[in-house]
Amino acid sequence: MVEAAIFQELSWNPLTDLRELLTYPFMVNALEAGTIVAVMAGVTGWFMVLRRQTFAGHTLSVIAFPGAAAASLAGLPLAVGYFGFCGLGALALAGIAGSRRSLSAESAAIGSLQALALALGFLFVSLYHGVLNGVDSLLFGTFLGITRGQVAVLLAVAAAAVSLVAIAARPLFFASVDAEVARAGGVPVRLLGFGFLLVLGLSVAETSQITGALLVFALLVTPAATAHQLTPRPLLGIALSVALALGVTWLGLALAYFSIYPVGFYVTSLSFGVYVLVRVGRALGSRRRATARLALEAA
């Protein structure tokens, strides 16, 4: 792992640590990229959890891997592979969702699609005869060596994705909460579903260039799931989801900088820790409310 190559001393003074963190351009780039990715993942992830499309979202994030592998095999820029395959994946998933078969048939189709995508990715990597360590970085990402150009592209894509979601937010929310009523109300439910998968594919393709294909999902699902636990209100929920994603990304990057362990471990562990805390807190809270109600009834 490349991350192990740099190891910095932690001074336990947050200000000096922060200053040291920001002296290196690669770290500034990483923090900027992480910020953009976190905002995008927080927004689209919130809708993904609302629409109960975690399996589809995970499949899309996995499809980024064969995309990158195919691009390096064909000698194309990696971004072409990421976007091309994630776009195709969104099309296929929309087709599967559109066929409106039973839940079990849908999950079988999504699962087969995902496995096929991974199999293709491995095939391309084997044909490429590249160093097998390349697989690790395609799957698990690296936050080192992010260029200014990449940050600019990230920003453009994120702006496009987030504004698309913002424009369609109201009908998308309506269609996600109650598809039947929304359809009766004249909302183009299928079109919205397909559009959302495309935006999800877009953000996944962008995110996986930094986090790797396997870890995008952590940023998409966990902060959003935590936000859904905390509030059912859409705007507050999205804000919370973005804030959580930002928090874990920043802290994860900083921790990875000061230790020898990979950033993916910190980001996933921090976000899962928050999720567990919230779940436990809610469970305790509802038990306390229940005992209070019992006491009231007894009195």
Add this chain to the structure above:
Amino acid sequence: MFAHEFMRNALIAGSFVGLACGLVGYFVVLRAQVFAGDALSHVAFTGALIAAVLGLNIVAGLFAATILGGIVMGILGDKARADDVTIGSLFAWTLGLGVLFLSIFTTQDSAGNGTAGVRVLFGSIFGLSTADVRISVVLAVLAGALLLTIARPLLFASLDAAVAEAQGVPVRALGLGFLALLGLVAAEATQAVGALLLLGLLAAPAGAAHRLTTRPYRGLVLSALFSVGSIWIGLTLAYVFPTLPPSSMIIAAAAGIYLLAIASTTTRDPRAVWLRLANG
């Protein structure tokens, strides 16, 4: 092809792994639990790497992790059907742990172990020893026998949990037991096609079987046949063209069978497809 020992080992182990995957996969698809299989593949990856870092037997770590993972998912889920968001959050973290152990493992011992992660992720069916084959045959037979014993009540519980519960079928215990069994089979499949691709062996042959028949026992047989068939096709392809990785070919064969099943059930008349395409 059969003259090589590694090929014979791969075919024998692969057939039994395929058999177990096809049988269990039929129920996985029926119960719409493919996502649980997806989660178990990440658990398998992390379990194997934890065992590697601690210097334990990788295969033992694999089995322990996936069976435990199946049970945890069963407990977490309501009525032993874990919900997607909880599973998703959990396995995202599991994967993060896996990455941590991968980095510890690669820094701990850089000589020759750099590809350990890739081996776990994508399998090494041509590298199985005779002892490995014996273990996987025994476990596959065990898993298949266990599944066939509980097949009837499990089928009932999967199709209509409420009625089954009223009839005295232990729905929750069956669900938990099934997920543990799924964990066992997932670990088996990890050795053949790797942690990331085992989902294909669980979902694609069973998906094809569900497309072709609604009758459960015929479906189970079909699913097992498709699964074993894709392993044979995949292994043969990888043998004939040595540059092609066997695990990719196995999954490609399984996906091909699934696509054929979809195509053959979508329309009986090929002209209708062309007409529909021509008319937009």
